[in-house]
Amino acid sequence: MKAGLDDVIAADTVLSHVDGEAGRLIVSGFDLEALVERFGFEDATGLLWRAFHDGTDLRAELGAARVEAHRLFSSMSAPWTQMKAIEAMRCLMSGIADGVPEREPVLMLAASGTAAAHACRLVSGQTVVAPDPRRAHADDVLRMLRGREGDAAEVRAFETYLVTVMDHGFNASTFAARVVASTAAGLPSSVLAGLCALKGPLHGGAPGPVLDMLDEIGDVSRAEEWISRALQRGERLMGFGHRVYRVRDPRANVLKSVVQKLRGRENRIAFAEQVEAAALRALKGFKSQRRLDTNVEFYTALLLEALDIPRAAFTPVFAAGRAVGWIAHVREQEASGRLIRPQSRYVGPMPGEAA
Numbered sequence: 001m002k003a004g005l006d007d008v009i010a011a012d013t014v015l016s017h018v019d020g021e022a023g024r025l026i027v028s029g030f031d032l033e034a035l036v037e038r039f040g041f042e043d044a045t046g047l048l049w050r051a052f053h054d055g056t057d058l059r060a061e062l063g064a065a066r067v068e069a070h071r072l073f074s075s076m077s078a079p080w081t082q083m084k085a086i087e088a089m090r091c092l093m094s095g096i097a098d099g100v101p102e103r104e105p106v107l108m109l110a111a112s113g114t115a116a117a118h119a120c121r122l123v124s125g126q127t128v129v130a131p132d133p134r135r136a137h138a139d140d141v142l143r144m145l146r147g148r149e150g151d152a153a154e155v156r157a158f159e160t161y162l163v164t165v166m167d168h169g170f171n172a173s174t175f176a177a178r179v180v181a182s183t184a185a186g187l188p189s190s191v192l193a194g195l196c197a198l199k200g201p202l203h204g205g206a207p208g209p210v211l212d213m214l215d216e217i218g219d220v221s222r223a224e225e226w227i228s229r230a231l232q233r234g235e236r237l238m239g240f241g242h243r244v245y246r247v248r249d250p251r252a253n254v255l256k257s258v259v260q261k262l263r264g265r266e267n268r269i270a271f272a273e274q275v276e277a278a279a280l281r282a283l284k285g286f287k288s289q290r291r292l293d294t295n296v297e298f299y300t301a302l303l304l305e306a307l308d309i310p311r312a313a314f315t316p317v318f319a320a321g322r323a324v325g326w327i328a329h330v331r332e333q334e335a336s337g338r339l340i341r342p343q344s345r346y347v348g349p350m351p352g353e354a355a
């Protein structure tokens with residue numbers, strides 16, 4: 001038995017493959033680096049969805065579905081300002097009823113981008129921004145989130161982020177989505193399960209704390225001491241370590257090169273690089289038995305910060321990208337028709353024994 005199911009293969013998939021030793025991510029037959037170079041959001045989505053969507057008109061379909069989701073979300077009320085953005089997103093997404101199976105993937109994906117944007121504005125007491133169905137999905141989600149248009153470089157950077165995080169093997173949120181899908185609960189419930197799993201700081205909740213760490217360190221001269229103290233207290237450094245990668249997460253390099261292209265970030269990146277180097281040195285010393293390297297969240301944090309996206313929005317935005325993969329995995333799981341139902345080993349008292 002492996003408590004965290006490490007190395008356990010639980011399904012065949014045509015969607016993506018993580019090679020943790022080589023630091024390689026293959027998505028729908030493309031290395032990640034080629035995927036982000038060649039495909040925008042809609043086209044990359046089409047690749048992952050090719051088993052159930054022919055990819056044509058996805059941009060227009062997503063635009064119309066964002067409008068539909070916005071209409072639905074506008075009728076919902078909740079004590080938004082008392083919630084975290086990810087909780088508000090969860091609440092909005094839970095309002096989507098089971099529908100016509102053919103329409104559900106597009107609606108759920110459009111809804112996840114719209115809900116991410118709306119949730120972030122609602123929790124800070126801002127009015128939501130209505131979608132513009134003529135825009136490409138990444139462009140419009142960024143606009144709805146910030147309340148202003150992005151320039152071409154910002155939109156391209158945001159789109160590259162969404163494509164980079166679309167799918168990643170059997171990560172915890174994808175697995176959660178597939179477990180729910182295997183009970184035939186339907187796509188909205190399965191996607192919601194993925195969202196709930198992503199929320200945790202060991203999975204999709206890490207990038208905000210990465211920036212908190214950089215803020216607390218403040219100056220590179222304090223990096224080594226701050227990091228050593230954190231490790232001595234038994235804390236984990238956010239943005240480092242991975243269950244599968246034993247080398248650097250390839251997504252970290254892709255996102256780093258994107259943020260490097262944005263103007264005015266040179267000092268911030270230089271500081272982050274020095275903190276990263278100090279963290280890697282410290283992890284080598286403190287955790288010599290485990291190969292720990294930079295994961296996707298470190299440069300996610302720097303990229304989303306450079307795009308002026310509030311920290312509270314980081315996990316919702318991640319979910320808006322990963323929803324593509326959840327939906328593809330849910331449909332793949334449903335096609336297999338097999339209920340996921342492992343067993344546990346009972347280690348409690350037997351009847352008659354003292355509890």
Ligand code: ACO
Nearest residue numbers: 201202203204206236237238239240241242243290295297
């Ligand atoms: N900082 C310090 N120590 C760490 C870190 C870290 N970031 N990650 C793992 N370790 C240590 C553990 O404490 C453990 O040490 P021990 O043997 O002395 O107890 C050892 O390395 C092995 O750790 P595991 O728990 O087996 O590693 P696991 O595979 O479960 O962890 C995880 C993966 C959860 C991502 C972990 O590395 C972590 O908590 N990282 C920080 C949070 C983070 O960045 N999450 C985002 C991951 S990427 C994503 O999900 C999109």
